Amino acid sequence: MTAHAPELLLPLAALAPETSRFLQTIVEGISLAGIYVLIAIGFVIIYKSTQVLSFAQPALLIIGAYLASYVSITLGYGFWIGVGTAVLLSGFVGYLSERAVLRPMVGKPVFATAILTIGLDIALRVVAGDLIGVNVRAIGTPITSGFGAPKLPWGDTPIRWGDLDGIGGIIIEPRVFAIVLTAAVAVGGLVIFFNKSRWGLAMRGSSFDQEVALAQGVNVGRVFSLAWIIGGALAGIAGVLAATSFTGLSQSSYIVALKALPVVVVGGLDSIGGAILGALIIGLSESFTSTYQAQYLPWLGDNFSQVVPYLVMVIVLLVRPYGIFGTEEVERV
Amino acid sequence: MSRITRFTSYRHDSAMLPTTTQRVWFGVLILAAVILPLYLGTLVDGRSWLILFATAFVAAIGAIGLNLITGFAGQVSLGHAFFIGVGAYTATALGSPAVHAADGSIDLIGFDLGMLIWIPAAGLVAMLAGVIVAPLAFRLEGLYLALVTLGLVFVGEHVFRNWDQLTGGMGLGREAAQLRVLGYRFDLDSEIFGFAIAREQQIYWLMLVFLIVMAVLAKNLVRSKDGRAFAAIRDRGVAAELMGVDQTRYKTLAFAISSFYAGITGALLYTVTGFIEPSSFNLLLSIAYIAMVVIGGLASIAGSIMGAIFITLLPKLIELTGLDALLGVIIDWIPLAEGGSGEPPLSSSQLERILFGVLIIGFLILEPLGLYGVWIRIRNYWKAFPFSY
Numbered sequence: 001m002t003a004h005a006p007e008l009l010l011p012l013a014a015l016a017p018e019t020s021r022f023l024q025t026i027v028e029g030i031s032l033a034g035i036y037v038l039i040a041i042g043f044v045i046i047y048k049s050t051q052v053l054s055f056a057q058p059a060l061l062i063i064g065a066y067l068a069s070y071v072s073i074t075l076g077y078g079f080w081i082g083v084g085t086a087v088l089l090s091g092f093v094g095y096l097s098e099r100a101v102l103r104p105m106v107g108k109p110v111f112a113t114a115i116l117t118i119g120l121d122i123a124l125r126v127v128a129g130d131l132i133g134v135n136v137r138a139i140g141t142p143i144t145s146g147f148g149a150p151k152l153p154w155g156d157t158p159i160r161w162g163d164l165d166g167i168g169g170i171i172i173e174p175r176v177f178a179i180v181l182t183a184a185v186a187v188g189g190l191v192i193f194f195n196k197s198r199w200g201l202a203m204r205g206s207s208f209d210q211e212v213a214l215a216q217g218v219n220v221g222r223v224f225s226l227a228w229i230i231g232g233a234l235a236g237i238a239g240v241l242a243a244t245s246f247t248g249l250s251q252s253s254y255i256v257a258l259k260a261l262p263v264v265v266v267g268g269l270d271s272i273g274g275a276i277l278g279a280l281i282i283g284l285s286e287s288f289t290s291t292y293q294a295q296y297l298p299w300l301g302d303n304f305s306q307v308v309p310y311l312v313m314v315i316v317l318l319v320r321p322y323g324i325f326g327t328e329e330v331e332r333v
Numbered sequence: 334m335s336r337i338t339r340f341t342s343y344r345h346d347s348a349m350l351p352t353t354t355q356r357v358w359f360g361v362l363i364l365a366a367v368i369l370p371l372y373l374g375t376l377v378d379g380r381s382w383l384i385l386f387a388t389a390f391v392a393a394i395g396a397i398g399l400n401l402i403t404g405f406a407g408q409v410s411l412g413h414a415f416f417i418g419v420g421a422y423t424a425t426a427l428g429s430p431a432v433h434a435a436d437g438s439i440d441l442i443g444f445d446l447g448m449l450i451w452i453p454a455a456g457l458v459a460m461l462a463g464v465i466v467a468p469l470a471f472r473l474e475g476l477y478l479a480l481v482t483l484g485l486v487f488v489g490e491h492v493f494r495n496w497d498q499l500t501g502g503m504g505l506g507r508e509a510a511q512l513r514v515l516g517y518r519f520d521l522d523s524e525i526f527g528f529a530i531a532r533e534q535q536i537y538w539l540m541l542v543f544l545i546v547m548a549v550l551a552k553n554l555v556r557s558k559d560g561r562a563f564a565a566i567r568d569r570g571v572a573a574e575l576m577g578v579d580q581t582r583y584k585t586l587a588f589a590i591s592s593f594y595a596g597i598t599g600a601l602l603y604t605v606t607g608f609i610e611p612s613s614f615n616l617l618l619s620i621a622y623i624a625m626v627v628i629g630g631l632a633s634i635a636g637s638i639m640g641a642i643f644i645t646l647l648p649k650l651i652e653l654t655g656l657d658a659l660l661g662v663i664i665d666w667i668p669l670a671e672g673g674s675g676e677p678p679l680s681s682s683q684l685e686r687i688l689f690g691v692l693i694i695g696f697l698i699l700e701p702l703g704l705y706g707v708w709i710r711i712r713n714y715w716k717a718f719p720f721s722y
Contacts, residue, residue, distance in 0.1 A: 053476045104698045110476055111409045115627060116697045118620055123690030126683045258483075258616075265480050301495030310484030314469070317481060321472045 023170045025291040026284065033283030034179035038186055038238035039260035040267070040275035042231035045190075048207040048270050049227035051110060055117040056097055057235045058254035059124035064090035064236025065243040065253060066128055069137040079140045086236045093124070094232020095225055103224070129251040136248040139240055175244045182237060187276065190230070199226060207270075259286075259306075262313035268326025277324060281316075282309045347556045349549075366541055370534040383533040384605060385649060386642075390540040391601045393641035394547045396625040397634055398594025403623075404632035405555055406587035407567025409475070412466070412482030413622045415489035416592040418614030419462045420455040420599025421509075422499055425609060427451040428510025428600075441507055442498050448514045452600050459596025460589045467588040471581045486616050493611035506610035509603035512539065520604065536605055543601060544638070547594065552634045554590065563587055564632075617686070624689045628696050630705030639704040648685050656684065 039057055046054045064086040072082025097120055105113045194200035206213035206223045214220050235257065242256045243249035263282045267274025290305035297304075322328050340346035350356045369386070373379035399413050428451035431443035469481050494503045501507030512519035519535045554560050562583045565573035574580050603609040621644060629640020650656075700706050 053479075101694055101698070108697075108701075111403075111407075111479070112697055112701070114409070114476060114479060115623060116694055118623065119690040119693030119697070121690070122620065123687050123694070126687045126690070130683060258487075261480055262484065265477060269476065301491060304491065307488050307491045310487050313484055314481055317469065317473060317477060321477065323477075 020170055021291060025287050027170065027172055027176060028290070029284035029287035030280070031173075031176040031179050031283075032286055033279040034176075034183035035238050035242050035256060036260045036263045036279035036283055037183045037276055038234050038241070039257050040263040040279055041187065041190065041272055042234035042238075043260065043264045044267075044270060044272055044275050045203075045234075046227050046231040047264075049203050050098070050102070050224045052102060052113045052117065053110065053269070054228075054231060055114060056094075056121040056124065057231065057260070058257035059121045059128060060090050060094055060097075060232045060235035061239035061242070061257045062128045062132065062249070062251075062254045063093055063124065063239070064232075065139065065239030065249045066132050066137070067236070068240045069139050069243065069249055070131075072140045073138055082140065083237075083240055086240055087233045090236025090239070091229040091233035094228040094230075094235070097124075097232075098224055098228035102228075103221070106224075125254060132249065132251050134251070136250045137243070138248050139243045175241070178244070179241050182241060186234065186237065187272070191272070199223075203227065255306075259309045262309040265313050265323055266316045268323030270327055271323070271325035274323055274325030282312055285309075285312050349552055349556070363545070367538070370537045374531055374534055380531065380533040382649075383531075383537045385646060387533070387537045387540040388602065388605050389642040389645035390537075390544040391598055391605065392622075392625065392645050393544050393638040394601070395595050395598030395622055396629065396637040396641040397548060397551045398591045398598065399622045400626045400629075400631065400634070400637040401551060401554070401563070401594065402587045402591035404626060404630075404637075405560060405567065406563035406584065408584060408587060409479040410482045410588075410591070411479055411616070411619045411623070412485040412489075413591075413595055414614045414616065414618035415482075415485045416459045416462060416595035417599035417602070417618065417622075418489055418493055418611075419592075420459040420596025421603055421609055421614070422493070422599075423458040423596065424451045424455040424510045424600030425507060425603070426499060427454055428513075429508055432507075439498060441501055447516075448510075448512055448519075451510050452597065455600035456593040456596040459599065460593040463588040463592025463595075464585060466592075467585040471584045483616070483619075486614070486619055490612065490615055493614055500609070500611040503611055506608055509607050509609050510600065512536070512604050520607070540601065540605070543597070547597065548634055548638060551594070555634065559583065559586060567632075620689065624693050626703075628692050628703050630703030631701070633703070633705040635708075636703050636705030639708070643704060644689075647688060648681055651681060651684055651688070656688075 039061065042057055042060075043054060046052055067089050068082040068086035070082075071077050071085045072079045101116065101120055102113060105116060194204055202213065202218040203223050203226065205216065205218055206220045210220050213223075238256070238260075239249075239253065242253060259282070260279075263278040264275060265278070266281055267276070267278030286305050286308050289308045293300055293304050294302075316323065320326075340351065345351060350359055370383055373382050376382070395413065395417060398416075399410065402408050402410050426442045427444050427446045428448065429441075429443045430445040431439055432441035434440045466482075466485065469478065473481060493500050517523075519539050520532055522532050523530055523535065555563070562573070562578045565576065565578050566580055566583055566587075570580055625640035625644045626637060627640070628643060629638070630636025696703055702709070
């Protein structure tokens with residue numbers, strides 16, 4: 001699978017002069033981390049609210065990205081409408097999945113539901129893959145495809161800082177700003193939502209104890225739906241952002257979401273703060289491996305950076321079995 | 334009319350085949366399985382059916398292995414493909430000849446040994462890999478374990494893709510080990526006492542024997558002290574520990590045995606087709622085995638075999654039932670699909686994957702006991718016929 005994995009990183013770091021490579025690698029790591037954060041928070045919200053580890057995120061991710069590409073490029077409605085549709089509909093697919101497939105499984109063992117979401121993922125992913133087809137698709141950008149779109153720094157020209165041939169010169173693609181901004185807005189918005197709104201309170205309550213929440217009048221069923229809508233929408237956004245890279249959207253773009261699983265595990269399955277830290281750890285280690293491994297440790301093989309997330313995950317779990325911020329499970333007999 | 338069986342001792346209750354009826358039917362089933370190739374050998378496409386059944390038998394060994402750890406010991410492993418890969422490449426390296434490049438350097442590692450060596454070796458090396466991974470299992474609970482074993486598949490796949498001297502490299506692959514015992518080749522047509530025996534028939538019988546041996550061993554394991562310890566850990570780890578079940582010991586044991594079965598499967602699986610490609614050991618393979626176990630029935634040896642046969646025959650079943658055309662039509666209805674006319678509908682491998690997914694979902698929701706549960710219900714229905722309700 002890894003060989004067909006989309007290379008999310010522009011090979012800018014490889015092209016840059018030796019002195020700039022380090023900074024360039026950090027920028028690439030951060031842009032990866034931004035995408036991972038969005039996916040990982042979807043995992044965390046679904047896990048906290050419904051006690052389901054959703055292996056269906058990869059499918060939701062490419063469904064979102066496909067819809068964005070279809071609406072904005074194929075139908076020609078422009079970037080923003082495409083993204084909006086993608087977010088709404090991938091949230092809706094998340095909702096449908098929960099309602100149709102996971103609701104009957106409430107109260108069943110976590111493994112059973114986890115395996116169930118694997119089944120869901122495979123079925124959905126084949127359909128999405130069939131729709132995407134064999135060719136790489138583009139998502140478009142606001143400037144080239146939008147009419148009257150606001151001028152975000154997200155065109156085709158990268159921003160250059162410093163002396164590229166000297167020390168500390170650095171190229172930042174506009175999509176990096178978009179990724180970091182989206183991730184920050186999404187995380188900030190969700191934190192405010194969870195802390196200030198009634199629904200946020202309901203979700204926190206039912207993640208703490210579903211039965212107590214039910215007794216307090218929380219509609220736990222709706223909390224489940226909401227969690228899957230948020231999870232689906234976040235996966236959809238992440239899919240769009242991942243597909244803005246020069247590799248575009250292909251059938252194997254879903255791998256990004258599988259690499260976000262280590263992110264969640266490193267941070268702790270039930271911690272949003274952990275997801276952010278985990279994303280930075282995984283994103284940076286992946287980009288640093290991508291830049292330097294071929295030069296210093298070539299015997300590790302091509303595309304080694306694609307398996308680094310899993311290696312980091314195993315190492316972290318050996319030291320801290322519940323992730324960095326994860327809650328330790330206390331088992332009752 | 335059958336009468337209700339009353340067990341008067343634990344020994345009787347846990348017997349492999351407690352009643353005479355079961356013994357008789359089991360004998361009939363084995364007999365049918367043994368003489369099937371004689372009938373299929375006369376058909377036109379009988380050979381492809383024999384190969385399919387042989388593959389299913391080998392897959393069943395792996396499914397039993399996964400069921401031992403996931404169904405009986407309750408440790409969800411997504412890493413089965415990795416252990417199958419370890420077994421496959423151990424067998425290949427030991428059982429096929431080395432290939433030298435023009436300048437005399439080694440292109441592919443190979444020792445050209447017989448089956449009596451490479452089959453146990455494949456099991457043991459995979460088992461060793463399992464024992465190395467097992468410490469993660471008793472540090473980690475539940476979902477974290479599933480995720481680590483998922484990582485194992487990706488890391489393993491990376492190693493297989495890059496270790497060219499062992500695997501032949503991506504896209505190229507290499508020939509699988511030869512089925513050869515003391516100079517006798519099972520993978521060639523031969524003649525015994527004047528009867529011509531086709532290659533496919535030989536392979537079928539060989540794999541059937543392996544399956545029966547491994548299934549009986551597994552069945553004996555799960556009704557022994559160790560099997561009860563697995564079930565105790567699955568049902569409530571802390572309670573098991575309080576009753577004196579050493580979790581560390583039994584989780585390691587479960588991993589070791591499960592990996593051993595996976596290793597044997599890996600060793601045999603590719604001898605049927607004769608070829609291994611390093612990217613076969615991916616997540617989809619693990620999921621296929623999970624599908625076998627879930628669809629066949631968790632914590633059931635007979636169920637694992639049913640599931641493996643069902644999943645392996647699935648492509649053939651799709652072809653025979655014309656399901657691919659039907660689903661292709663449905664997919665074309667989805668308004669988002671572009672054109673629809675020029676592109677072919679779902680390929681059979683896509684359809685197979687969709688059915689994997691749908692069947693996993695369907696069985697988990699509707700029949701968590703799997704095909705084995707379906708079988709039990711049918712049996713009970715007919716047992717009390719015509720007064721069943």
